[in-house]
Amino acid sequence: MTEVPGDAIKLPGGRMTDGVVRVNDSVRRPASDSSEFVAALLQAFEQCEFDGAPKYLGQVDGMDILSFLPGEVPERFQVWEDNQVAAAGALLRAMHDATRGSELAGRFPVVCHHDVGPNNAVFVDGLPSAWIDFDFAAPGSPLEDFGYAAWTWCIASKCAVPVERQAEQVKILADAYGLQGPERGAVIDAILEQQARNARFWAELMASPDTAPAGPDVLASRIEWSRRELAFTAANRSVFENALA
Template identity: 70%
Template sequence: MTDASSGATILTGGRMTKGVVRVDDSVRRPITRSSEFVAALLTLFEQKRFDGAPRYLGQIDGMDILSYLPGDVPARFRTWSDEQVAAAGSLLRSMHEATRGSELAGRCPVVCHHDVGPNNAVFRGEEPVAFIDFDTAAPGSPLEDFGYMAWTWCISSKQTTAVDHQAAQVRILADAYGLERPERSVVVDCILERQSRNARFWAEFLAASDTASTSPEVIDARIVWSRREHSFTYTHREVFDNALV
């Protein structure tokens, strides 16, 4: 949708930040409490020559200005190929390494995106090449992001693919990321924790007073989905553990 008065194209699909628009080769997002940290993070990426994220271009009229990344962002989760899963794992590792030991990471190993699902990945052709929407980025453990990525890229209670195939893709993701054996032994626990955290997050979001832009029915569905995925992963955790170690 284009606003004829400003020449801006309204970008839809975001679950958290409303009012995001594209103007020529830039994306403009309302300034939020996370804007300062995100600006510093995107600047660090540029300094480290990590090109899998937008560039920070400044602020104007209450909006953060970021570079526009051409490509497609999936509207829904689905089954991904082994090659796509491996590309996502490599991209995540490169992003983490760009922040390792930085002031932004503080006492934590890296800065995490905290929402590295396919819905926040830019695809060119069939390959994920960048992440967007860093509003929830914060210092953390690499396994926080990895656990969420393993869930949202590889695991689904509603997929038609067998659990063994899903587990094999989690292993492909671990190989592409470069997880060592001790880290692999706790991956399933990290997945379960992120699924539980997701349910808690949306429950708290539902209870907040400023969530009118998202219907209670939609939020309820996200809570139910998170809990169902947790039950599925827990039920089959031995399959996932065996594939990893």
């Protein structure tokens, strides 16, 4: 049975993992099937001096122990400034480069975080400086993470920001990441794929209510949101593609 120290401070957030707490300068998370891979990934980051992620400190009483990263983690998606979007793109590229060609990436180009939204970024002095919550990390294509980042950092269907301005920020993200050539031309497909995948992810959880991390109404709202965002992106595809070109 997992034991939580008496001086633990419960940390907010976390749509999938409950019971995450801070103890002094460490964060403790319930161990899971992904613990071994995440531990190896964080240790690889440390070895190659990528400091945009927590350090893995071990496991005690069924809890993975990570270093605590000071800063702010946004509770909600919002409109970001250009320098914040650019910093997110550069940080994503640095994370990918830290695993490019590694044993952990295997036959894939990199290890992907698979949830690089602003809600999983630690902000310092107003800029994203690190990623947290690597539960879904796995080998993959850089465009998997980039597509999700472009959506969650730059695009919103229910937003007063004109779609042309949203497209400009997708370009800023791509430029900061250093995306070039054929991959740049596949960005919109990558965004649409992540939006569709997100809708399917929450739908699959709704099909198993006994183990779902939220109630049916919450899951339904996340499915509806993902589908609405997909429709918005598809309808404005040419605007986004013109900005990237």
